[in-house]
Amino acid sequence: MSHPSPLWTPTLDQIEATRLTAFMQHVSQVTGQTIATYAALHTWSVEHPDQFWPLAWDFCGLLGEKGEGVLVRNYDPIQAEFFPNASLNVAETFLKNADDRTAIIFVGENGEREEWTRAQLYTEVAQLSSAMRAKGIQKGDRVVGFVANMPQTVAGMLAAASLGAVWSSCSPESGPDVVVDRFGQIDPKMIFATDGYFYNGKSFDTRPSLRAILDRVPSIETTIMWPYATKDQALPEWAVSYDDFKDDTASSVIYEPMGFNDPLYVMFSSGTTGKPKCIEHTGGGAILRQMIEQQMHSDIHAGDRMLYFTTCNWMMWNWQVTALASEATIVVYDGNPMYPNMDRLFDIVQDEKITHFGTSAKYIETLLKHGSTPKETHDLDTVRVIMSTGSPLSPEGFRYVYSDWKQDVQLASICGGTDILGLFIGGCPILPVYEGQITCAALGLDVATLDDTGATVTGTAGELVCKNAHPSMPTRFVGDEGHARYRASYFDKYPNIWRQGDFTIHTEQGGYVVLGRSDATLNPGGVRIGTAEIYRQLDKINEIADAVVVGQNFDNDVRVVLFVTLAEGHALDDALIKRIRSDIRTNASPRHMPAKIVEVPEVPRTKSGKIAELAVRDVVNAQPVRNLSGLANPQALDHFKDRPELRS
Secondary structure, three states: OOOOOOOEOOOHHHHHOOHHHHHHHHHHHHHOOOOOOHHHHHHHHHHOHHHHHHHHHHHHOOOOEOOOOOEEOOOOHHHOEEOOOOEEOHHHHHHOOOOOOEEEEEEEOOOOEEEEEHHHHHHHHHHHHHHHHHOOOOOOOEEEEEOOOOHHHHHHHHHHHHOOOEEEEEOOOOOHHHHHHHHOOOOOOEEEEEOEEEEOOEEEEOHHHHHHHHHHOOOOOEEEEEOOOOOOOOOOOOOEEHHHHOOOOOOOOOOOOEOOOOEEEEEEOOOOOOOOOEEEEEHHHHHHHHHHHHHHHOOOOOOOEEEEOOOOOOHHHHHHHHHHHHOOEEEEEEOOOOOOOOOHHHHHHHHOOOOEEEEEHHHHHHHHHOOOOHHHHOOOOOOOEEEEEOOOOOHHHHHHHHHHHOOOOEEEEOEEEOOOOEEEEEOOOOOOEOOOOEOEEOOOOOEEEEOOOOOEOOOOEEEEEEOOOOOOOOOEEOOOHHHHHHHHHHOOOOOOOEEEEEEEEEOOOOOEEEEEEHHHOEOHHHOOEOOHHHHHHHOOOOOEEEEEEEEEEEOOEEEEEEEEEEOOOOOOOHHHHHHHHHHHHHHOOHHHOOOEEEEOOOOOEEOOOOEOHHHHHHHHOOOOOOOOOOEOOHHHHHHHOOOHHHOO
16 A cells, blocks of 8 residues: 555644553553553553553543452453453442533533533432432333433433443434334333424424333333423323432432443444344443543543534444543534534534534535535634544545644544444544544454455455454343354354454554445455445535445346435436446446446435445345334335336
8 A cells, every 4th residue: 555644643742641641651650561652552452451451440530449350261252251350330430520510511403501510410310310219220220211412311321320220222303113123122111201302493292202102112110201392381191300200309329339241231233234233231341441442542631522413322422421431521412413504513612612523424524515614614723633433434534624624633533333332443642644544443452354264454455353352342132042143243254253344454554444334345246345435436526415335136246236316406417427437437446336326315324324225235136124223214215126227
């Protein structure tokens, strides 16, 4: 590969001020080894897990007793166990130092703003926790949320955690079928809910949907609701109001002692690869992993302010909330990030003096297409780190952030997922940022790119894998006896090596280029092609508003089929088709060029905003779609059925 110039290189002063540098110095002092580079630190963290994880525990500020032993090794990574004798309750780490510093700022699409201090959050959790205990909630019970992204949601989760209960959530725009497919598998005893939500300038009443959910999930005994979208209307008789439910006499949180590997969250797969998987995550493992990612990879300090645009359906909600454990402020937004205009999130970044701004690659690419230049319209002086995830960020997206957002900033494209509630590869505040590359492998994780034979490769596309066990691996899939589905999901290709399902190139600079999902990778003529390489070219064509590319089984081979949604005022004429093919052929390769280009009015996406390539591929190949409930707009699949253009 070529030797590109970095888009950003941290200065010596910036490097010296990072939490990561402080940790490197701490490790050097404790171990007597000289660790002066990120590469050396990463190698040490993988080779010495018995030292790395407890040192990271102390450095990041996780409260609790580690107990004897760090890692019970096992040839089977699913059976490995970290900190088997630890005692902690992660809610205590979230709520430590309950003073008058700001903990949560809420901004709603409707203009509502609310601010809670750390002391207020602590009191809120104390009152909820006491009331929940009185209702019989105890260790191991499931508590769920049908909730908007609000401070009350955070308090409900932490109150459940303080009792040793397990939390799971869905956003209120989710239909009853989607919610029941998830909550119906885990038998929750209590549900927190908003009465509705705002989106695109409209309010939506979710009480009918909630009633339908309660009718179909009989395990729910208590419904706690707060008014948001229908404040002028009374709550239904089958719900208790959030304010009335709280125990106003409680002033302190009583933390239930928990093991490091006791569950805290149940997350759900996006649903494009089968029925939603109920993925159970430990409290100790998930929070320790996320604190490392935030403090060391993202340089979160106490007092920093993070805005990560997310909903309560997406793992980034759980990830952002963990910033409270580092005594940072989280700024939560609920609504359309582009209403009433594309500047909405940047208004918040400016007004709330955000230091860490997180969003999706799709958001960045959309602003790029529309020619938005935030650096000219907003004061972004406080921003130190910009994070992007959800899909691969194109080289053009990288360049756009540095040219039109901010030049002196760490751009951290990250890749991980619900599967580990964290990242495999991500940013690093002491390393340069290169166009189109995710900077490095995460600390403690033996990440590599493997070819089909299982050999480690650099500069060649292959599967993203993790070769070692780590604390934020799921404990299990709920209802998956013998871990059969767990193994099939991640360990099907390489024995005892986690295969994430992303098609990547490990670069000479030590970074990673993500080409797309490997299970959606195209294979025309036996040549593997990542779909991101095609999307990258389409992003440059303003006539295309959205697109999905899949492989169609045809004539004993696989051919590339491209479906496009056009921007208003444009038509898929011969000239545009010729241009699309020419751009892809020239800038990618002839193998990437689609055999068919078909117009559709809408592209199906998952709840977290990802293009539902697998669902489209199943429809195109006349296969049953394995799960519709994970799609935000399943009706869009109708536009891909029995297309005459694909019969020849």
